[in-house]
Amino acid sequence: MANRTAPFAPFEWMIAWRYLRARRAEGGVSVMTWISLIGITLAVFALIATLSVRAGFRAEFVDTILGSNAHVSVYPAQGVDEEGRPVRGFTDYAERAAALERVPGVIQVSPVVRGQVMASANGVARGADVYGISPEGLRATRRVGEGADAYGELDRFPQGIAIGSGLARDLGVTVGDRLRLISPDGMKTAFGTSPRVNAYEVVWIFTAGRYDIDQTRVYMPLVEAQSYFNREGLADEIEVMVADPDHIEQYQDALLGAAGQGALLWTWQQSSGSFLKALTIEDNVMFVILSVLVLIATMNIVSGLIMLVKNKGRDIGILRTMGLTEGSVLRVFFICGAFTGIIGTAMGVALGCLFAIYVDPIFSFVNYVSGGGVWDPSIRGIYALPAKLQAGDVMSAVVLSLGLSFVVTIFPARRAARMNPVEALRYE
Known part of the structure; x- marks a missing residue:
């Protein structure tokens, strides 16, 4: 009985890395990889930036309520x-x-x-x-x-x-x-x-x-x-x-x-409850919408891998005849797609964190370019656009992006693994 190859063996990483570095003749694959990478980066950046701004707005709004008003008002009947x-x-x-x-x-x-x-x-x-x-x-x-x-x-x-x-x-x-x-x-x-x-x-x-x-x-x-x-x-x-x-x-x-x-109580949560509930609903809706944006970005990985599998059909046939198992082929192409998702997610996290940290100068620049009046405190209630970077929000974006990247990568990778080597080499 043939020895089984250990999962994610060094040679599988080597083959995946060679496929990712597409040659000039395979420029379509390289372009799709870059599109996938940029798309995931921007989607994760948008998700983290939005979540940090929403968290900062909520924190600042609640702090102004608690810092300027009674936590509980006791009033008479x-x-x-x-x-x-x-x-x-x-x-x-x-x-x-x-x-x-x-x-x-x-x-x-x-x-x-x-x-x-x-x-x-x-x-x-x-x-x-x-x-x-x-x-x-x-x-x-x-x-x-x-x-x-x-x-x-x-x-x-x-x-x-x-x-x-x-x-x-x-x-x-x-x-x-x-x-x-x-x-x-x-x-x-x-x-x-x-x-x-x-x-x-x-x-x-x-x-x-x-x-x-x-x-x-x-x-x-x-x-x-x-x-x-x-x-x-x-x-x-x-x-x-x-x-x-x-x-x-x-x-x-x-x-x-x-x-x-004869005394009654009125808490700060009761007085601002409707607004806080509206913020919670808006947070959930924004997360769902931006999650769809991340999903669309990760779908580009599928397109890139399908093109890669089509271009590498001859190589897959040769590798299979040399004894490479279906599992090894699946892992090679899974690494190609997952690597794109990991790099794109890391870059998106970096951009999102930088946006949250430097939101004040960024917003000042946008306000200057637009001629002022972007943020109206009479409508927003507070004077500036706040941002609060929370570990939970960053982890949610990372788990969502990596999870979708890994899941969508499996389907074209399985297609490559199940390719018949005889059919792949018939016309070569």
């Missing part, structure tokens, strides 16, 4: 006062806040008064959302308070207000200027309610990284906000920051119990 008039707010907010602070995992609790006003300066007026909050609560808001991308004197917040950089730019104010806030719900007189107009010194200007926040948000000391909005002794809600907001559900039962009777 509708109630009535002693005279039977509807009222909404916590009168015992200090006691409820103290109870919430004792919940394990809670890092900051801040009673808040909220209202909408018209902000005016230098003859320009803009709508603004006012948050009445304690100085400690403002400092703990990561993208607004201490350590944020901001300037001014945070220690002077009890004597002034903090505003977003977009609002400051629109109104033409900076630190030290005075900003007028106009509220329609002002003093109640015999002739009705008159608007309330107060001027406050701007002591802190922040950039949270979200267009809608920087364009509209104003922070005011809690006591001043209570007076300004006629909310003396009340807090509209209590903002809670936790140590692990990604798993906010594990805090809900404890927070609801500590908040007391």
